[in-house]
Amino acid sequence: MKKNISVIYRLAFILFSIWAILESAAFQLSALPVKLLNFTVLSDFICMICILIVLIFTMRHRMGQGLYAFKTACTFLALVALASNLSMLFALDSGSWILRVLLPLMMLLDHVFFDDNGKLKLWQMLLWLLAAAFIGWLLYVLADKFLNLPNVLDLLGLFKDKNSLADLILNTLILTGLAYLLDRLFSGALFRDIKSMFALLFRLLFLALEAWAFIRLSGMNLKSFINALRYYEILINFLCFLCIAAVLIYNVLRSKASAKSASVFSKIKCFFTICIVFAFIVYHFYVRGDYRPDAVGIILYYVAPAMMLMDWLFFDYCSSMRAYEPLIWMCVPVGYFALILLLARVGYINLYPTLMGLNAYITLGIYAAGMLIIGYIFYFIDRIIKGR
16 A cells, blocks of 8 residues: 555656656756756756656665665755755745745655655764755855856855855754654654653654744844843743753654663753743742733743643653752752842843842842742652652
């Protein structure tokens, strides 16, 4: 059944490719060589030849290692083409949408659904990405600096300057990571049971929500984002983002995590969970007042703490917390606010005006007590509910 579906799918891919490539050349064979200089058209053409070879060969034989490697390389080529046309992802009314978006996506989905998954190596894909970036940079230098032919870059349709090259590399890196995750996911190597699968999807959702909130908060401005990290609530959200990303990457690279490494991740994530729950309490009961947060505020101050708490409760191993650890963890956020208070006292910066005044040290003491209480609540949850 799967083989029959793959044959129909690949025949459709070939027909779509022939029509889209000829349509780009206005159905004139004489104009086709010039159109093939465009990277997207060329990559679609190479992928079409690849799928045709795979279709013919797999009629009677299993796909060999050489053919699999060739098809994987063509899939990566399609990812680069898709990355260069991401702005057209939802432009369904565009005449070139099939050529620029649909065919690269179909090439990726062909690998995901019909190939033997689990063979992709992350280092190989990153190596291909570095090679593609080097070739792109070399084309830019040759065309713009030495040959004085900037129009060649427009003809290739990949990028126009250094900034667009950087965007292309970033988009390709994101799509490469997605392709690798899909390969691991459909191979069954990424999760050993239903719980692991839900943990993966839950953490991907968390990362997507946090990334969207950070982008909206900073307006894609790095300096603005770095300035925002001075605030405790934003800083701890970013640290939680890095923590979940690290856990996700580790689970992808090593599907069978050892108990020791899982325990280390659980301790770190437990600490960040306590900190972000503390941030939620401080924001909701002390900072917010009558202000009603927008979508970004809801994600950073409410959704993210709730998701971190749920992740720790449902998807972590028992972390075997020690009774003294909440005392140590308390020092980090309290130390942050003490530093903010000190900087405000010397007139350097005042991030939290409500901390200043006669009640500043009382507020700091309340923060310390609150953090300690939250820490020991987590300690008892870990010992009683999560204990094995």
